[in-house]
Amino acid sequence: AQTVTQSQPEMSVQEAETVTLSCTYDTSESDYYLFWYKQPPSRQMILVIRQEAYKQQNATENRFSVNFQKAAKSFSLKISDSQLGDAAMYFCAYRREPNTDKLIFGTGTRLQVFP
């Protein structure tokens, strides 16, 4: 069975600095998708970034980028130039390809951003 592990329950960063959130996963599949979701206090689940396993290039969305290490089954999220609005819970999630399966979530990392 696939599992997703986030080993950092809480992280903190100062405004304008860079922080990296860790995620590892376990799967025997070769085709899959990985996601980072953000959950602010409003509870809404917001997609931050996604990575297709068949792509070697790391995904980037503005200040958010990932370090995808397929062999190591690692998928970390880097937030550059952190902003106060980045404070939230961040969840790593896995979904195998094709789209016949459900999203599996990690337990989350709470990110605090200090001015």
Add this chain to the structure above:
Amino acid sequence: NAGVTQTPKFRILKIGQSMTLQCTQDMNHNYMYWYRQDPGMGLKLIYYSVGAGITDKGEVPNGYNVSRSTTEDFPLRLELAAPSQTSVYFCASSPQWGRTEAFFGQGTRLTVV
């Protein structure tokens, strides 16, 4: 564009009561899901559906039932509510092909007392 709509946003139930959490999506997505999120935890899958008339159990289905009579709607039924069902419930949907991320509703905070 409404996306995924859940009702109600908050509810307090007494032990043994029943209720239905409503979920509807207007994106014509085949896949729909119900997750629960306990305090400080990630989301756990309760039930999911790959299309109208088809449902399947997730990780934590006990105490819940679902139905999927239309593509748009995927209600979650709680029978005989228990304190262990106090949680935040999220409905989500995703298309079968193309974009693969799930779109989430705003969540329902349920307290069983």
